[in-house]
Amino acid sequence: MKATSKFATRRARQTGFTLIEMLMATAIVIVGLVAVAQLVPSSVLLNSNNRNDGTALVFAQREMELIREQPLTATYFTDPLGVFCPSGNQCLLGDATQPNQLVGSPVVLFENSPVIDYTAAQVPNYSFTYSDRNDPAGTTTDVRWAVVTNKNSWGVVISRRIILGVFRRGMSSLTFPVTLDVVLEK
Amino acid sequence: MSGPTQSSRGFTILELMVAMAIFMVICAAMFGLLQLSQQKYSSETQMSGSFQEARLGIDQILRDINISGYPSQAMFSKPISSASYAVSPFAWDPGYNGVDLSGACQVGVSCDPIPSGFDLIVETNFGSGVSWIRYQLNGTTLLRAVVPKTVNGDPASATLSALTPFVENVMNNVPVVSGSLAAQITAQHPMMFQNGSVPLFQYSCSTPSGTQPCTSPTAAGYNQPQNIRDIDVTLIVKTPQGDMQTQSLQLMELTGRGHRSNPAN
Numbered sequence: 001m002k003a004t005s006k007f008a009t010r011r012a013r014q015t016g017f018t019l020i021e022m023l024m025a026t027a028i029v030i031v032g033l034v035a036v037a038q039l040v041p042s043s044v045l046l047n048s049n050n051r052n053d054g055t056a057l058v059f060a061q062r063e064m065e066l067i068r069e070q071p072l073t074a075t076y077f078t079d080p081l082g083v084f085c086p087s088g089n090q091c092l093l094g095d096a097t098q099p100n101q102l103v104g105s106p107v108v109l110f111e112n113s114p115v116i117d118y119t120a121a122q123v124p125n126y127s128f129t130y131s132d133r134n135d136p137a138g139t140t141t142d143v144r145w146a147v148v149t150n151k152n153s154w155g156v157v158i159s160r161r162i163i164l165g166v167f168r169r170g171m172s173s174l175t176f177p178v179t180l181d182v183v184l185e186k
Numbered sequence: 187m188s189g190p191t192q193s194s195r196g197f198t199i200l201e202l203m204v205a206m207a208i209f210m211v212i213c214a215a216m217f218g219l220l221q222l223s224q225q226k227y228s229s230e231t232q233m234s235g236s237f238q239e240a241r242l243g244i245d246q247i248l249r250d251i252n253i254s255g256y257p258s259q260a261m262f263s264k265p266i267s268s269a270s271y272a273v274s275p276f277a278w279d280p281g282y283n284g285v286d287l288s289g290a291c292q293v294g295v296s297c298d299p300i301p302s303g304f305d306l307i308v309e310t311n312f313g314s315g316v317s318w319i320r321y322q323l324n325g326t327t328l329l330r331a332v333v334p335k336t337v338n339g340d341p342a343s344a345t346l347s348a349l350t351p352f353v354e355n356v357m358n359n360v361p362v363v364s365g366s367l368a369a370q371i372t373a374q375h376p377m378m379f380q381n382g383s384v385p386l387f388q389y390s391c392s393t394p395s396g397t398q399p400c401t402s403p404t405a406a407g408y409n410q411p412q413n414i415r416d417i418d419v420t421l422i423v424k425t426p427q428g429d430m431q432t433q434s435l436q437l438m439e440l441t442g443r444g445h446r447s448n449p450a451n
Contacts, residue, residue, distance in 0.1 A: 019201050023208070030212055037216075040223035044230050051237065062443060080390060080398050081418055083441075133377035134384050134422060136437035 049175065052137070052168055056178045059141055060166040064180050067093070067145075067164070072157050072186045076125075083130065084143075092125040094147030096157055104146035107163055115179040116144045116165025142167040142177075159185040225430035232425040233436050236355065240423040243328065243353035244440045250319050251417050251444030254308045269337045272316055274412035275446035277307040279342035284335070290410040293389050294401040300342055301411055303385030304359060307341045320345035321352070323386050325363050328353040328421075357422040357437065359383045371424075374434055378422075390416040416445045 017025075066084045070077050076090040085091035095103045104126035106117040122129070127144035148161040162184065167177035197205070255275030262271065268285045279300040281289035291297040299305045304323040309316060316335040321328060331348035335341075361368040361382050372379055391400040392415045393408040400409040418441065425436040 016196055019197070019205060022205055026209060026212065030216075033216060034219075037219050037223060041226060044226050047230060047234070078396070080396070080402070081388065083418070083443075132439070132441070133380065134420065135439045136375050136378065136422075137439075138375065138377065 052139075052171055052175050053178065055137075056141070056166045056168045056175070059143075059168075060164055060178050060180050063143060063166065064162065064164055064182060067162055068182070068184055072160060072184070086128050086130075089128070090125065091128070092147075094149040094160060096149050096151070099149050099151040099157075102146045102148055102163075105144035105165070107146050113179075114163055114181060116146065116163060116167075116177060118142070118144075118165065118167055118177050137171065139168045139170045142169055159183055222431070229425075229430045229436065232427060233438070236423050236425045236436070237438055239353060240421055240438065240440050244419055244421050244442050246330075246352075247321060247419050247421075248442045248444040250308045250310065250312075250321075251419070252447060253310045253312060254444075254446045256310050256447050267337060269316060269335050272309040272311070272335075274309060274410075276301050276411040276414050277309050277318055277341040278411040279307075279340070282341055284337055284339060284341075287410070287412050290412060293391065293409045293411060293414065295409065297411065301387065301389065301414070303383070303387055306387050306417070307345060309335065309341070318345050320349065321386070322349060323356055323359055324349075326354070326356050326360065327351050328356045328386070353421070353423065355424050355426060356386075357424050358386050358420065371435060371437065375437070378437075384420055384422060386420060388418040388420070389414050390418070414446065416443055418443050 063084050066077060066079065070093060074093055075096075076092050077085060078087075078090060079085040080087055082088075092104070105123045106120040107114045108117040109115075122142070122144065126146065127142070129140050129142055131140040143164070143166055145162060145164040147163075149157055150159045150161065152158050160183070162180075162182050164180045164182075165177050166180075168175050255272045257271050259266075259268075259271045259273070273284065274287060274290070277300065278291050278297050280298075281291055283289055293301060300307050300320075306321045308319040308321075310319065311317070314334075317332050318335055318341045320331045320341070322331075323329075328351075329349035330352035331345040331350065333344050333348050336344065357367075357371065360371065361379050368379055378384075389400040390397045391405045391408050391410075391413045393405050393413075395404055397415050398405040398408075400414060421440045423438055423440070428435050
C-alpha cells in the first residue's frame with residue numbers, strides 16, 4: 001500500500017506538457033522564425049536601395065565630369081543632348097561678381113559637410129529635373145548645384161567649388177540624395 | 187488511488203490532433219514563406235548578375251571610346267605607315283581607305299552601316315599596335331571584335347568574322363527583333379520604346395558652335411566620323427528569366443558618355 005502510494009506520487013509528478021504550454025512554446029518558436037525570415041526581404045530591399053544609390057552616384061559623377069571640363073572663365077555650360085543640362089538651357093557656373101560665397105541652390109550642413117537642401121525649391125539655372133523614359137525604373141532625377149567662385153586678393157578667379165546633389169525620385173524604395181563636393185583649379 | 191492516475195494522464199487523441207493540426211498549419215505557412223523568399227532571392231541574384239554583366243560591358247565600351255583615335259598622325263615627327271596611327275577616332279563604312287579622310291561618310295546620312303546607332307568601330311592603340319574594335323548589336327546580343335589595323339584593309343569586313351558575343355539579352359533593338367517581347371515590355375513600362383528602338387550609340391560632333399548632335403542641322407558639314415567628339419552609350423538589358431514570383435520582365439538601363447582622345451582634333 002505504501003509502495004503503491006509512492007508509485008502514484010511519482011507518476012503524478014511525471015505529467016507531460018499541457019496543450020496550453022505546447023501552444024505557448026510553438027508561438028515563441030514561430031515568432032523567432034518569422035523574425036529570421038523577415039531578414040530575406042529586408043536584405044533584398046537593401047540591395048535594391050544600394051543599386052539606386054549607386055545609379056545616382058554614377059549620374060552625379062558624370063555631371064561633375066562635364067562641369068570639370070569647363071574652363072574657369074566659363075560662366076555656364078550646356079548639353080545639346082539634354083542629359084546633364086536641359087537642351088537649349090544655360091546651366092550657370094556661379095557669379096564672379098559675388099566671390100567667396102555660395103551661389104545657386106541652398107545648402108545645409110549635415111554632419112559638418114555641406115549637402116544640397118532638398119527641402120527647398122529648385123533654383124532656376126542651378127537645377128533641373130531629368131527624366132529618362134527608357135529607364136525601366138521610371139524615375140526622375142533631381143539635379144541641383146551650388147557654386148563658390150574664389151578670387152585672390154588681386155581679384156583674379158583662382159578656383160571654383162562645386163557642390164552637386166543628385167536625388168533619384170519616384171522610387172518604390174527609400175532613397176537619399178547624393179552630394180559631391182569638388183574644388184576646381186586651373 | 188484513482189485521483190493521481192487521473193491527473194497524470196497524457197494527451198487525449200483529440201488534443202494531440204488539435205495540436206498537430208495547428209502545427210501543420212503553421213508549418214505550411216512557414217514553407218510558403220520560405221518558398222517566397224527563395225524565389226525573391228533567385229530573382230535578385232539574376233538581377234545582380236545581369237547588372238554586373240551590363241556594367242562590365244558598358245565600362246569596356248566607354249574605355250574603348252575614351253582612348254579612340256590614339257595615336258594621331260600628328261604625334262609622329264616623320265612619315266610613318268598608316269597602320270601605326272589612327273586616321274580617325276572612329277572608322278567608317280563605306281569609303282574607308284585606311285590612309286586619309288577622303289571619302290569619309292556623313293553620320294546618319296551616308297554612313298551605312300558604320301558608324302550607326304547599333305554598329306561602331308573604334309580605331310585606337312591600346313598597347314599592341316593600332317586596332318579596330320567593333321561593337322555590333324545583332325538581335326539581342328552585343329558582339330565585340332578586336333583586329334589589328336592593316337594599311338589597305340577594310341575595317342568592316344576585317345572585323346566581321348572576328349565578332350564574338352559580348353553582352354547577352356540587350357533590349358535596345360527589341361521593337362525590330364521581337365514584337366511580342368516589345369509589347370510585353372511596353373505593357374510594363376509604357377514610356378519605353380515610344381520612338382521605336384533605342385540607339386546604343388548616339389553621336390555628338392565638334393562644330394564651330396560647340397558640340398552638337400551629329401544629326402542636327404547645326405552639325406551639317408561637320409558630321410563625318412573624324413568629327414565625332416562624344417558618344418552617348420545607352421544599354422538596356424533584361425535578366426535571362428523574368429521575376430520568379432510575378433513572371434514580369436526585369437529590365438535595367440545603363441548610360442554613359444565617352445569621348446575621343448585624338449589630340450589632333
